[in-house]
Amino acid sequence: MSKRAFIDHVAVAVQDLAWHLDFFTRVMGMKETRRQETPEGKVLQVWLDGGVQLVQAKDGEPVSDGHSRHIGIVLDDFDATIKDILHEPGVTQLPGAPATWVALPGGLVLELFPAVPGAISQALQLDINQCMVDMRKQQNG
Numbered sequence: 001m002s003k004r005a006f007i008d009h010v011a012v013a014v015q016d017l018a019w020h021l022d023f024f025t026r027v028m029g030m031k032e033t034r035r036q037e038t039p040e041g042k043v044l045q046v047w048l049d050g051g052v053q054l055v056q057a058k059d060g061e062p063v064s065d066g067h068s069r070h071i072g073i074v075l076d077d078f079d080a081t082i083k084d085i086l087h088e089p090g091v092t093q094l095p096g097a098p099a100t101w102v103a104l105p106g107g108l109v110l111e112l113f114p115a116v117p118g119a120i121s122q123a124l125q126l127d128i129n130q131c132m133v134d135m136r137k138q139q140n141g
Helices: 017-027 078-086 120-124 128-140
Strands: 005-014 032-037 043-048 052-056 067-075 101-103 109-114
Touching: 005 017, 005 109, 005 120, 017 052, 052 067, 067 101, 067 120, 078 109, 078 128
Parallel strands: 005 052, 067 109
Antiparallel strands: 005 067, 032 043, 043 052, 101 109
16 A cells, blocks of 8 residues: 555644634634533634634743644554654654654644545545636636
8 A cells, every 4th residue: 555644634823712713613614523621611622624723822822823733644554654754863752642643853743643444545536726727717607
């Protein structure tokens, strides 16, 4: 099996999670698919369809809105790919996190998942750029 991967989601830190949630749902038309809250009901994270995960920045955390927290990626040949990833110089597993969380040199964090068989091939069949070209052609007659 050749290795294939597909972005599952991108998590971004935001200072005002409520504002961003309203924006993405009301203005962009995205739907909330799940959320994580504290026992007191404070929203910590919200997942939206389309692969966006909004993460409430911690109090006093100096981040600009949109700072990437991590990229979630699904892998076809999960075991072989994880093994290869961990053999790359400078790649480290995150302390205290599951083995599927790794940091790349420079700090980019990846959360890795095994793909449902055939899912990546099916997802990659959609050429979004070609869809946009075709749609513009239809609109312009």
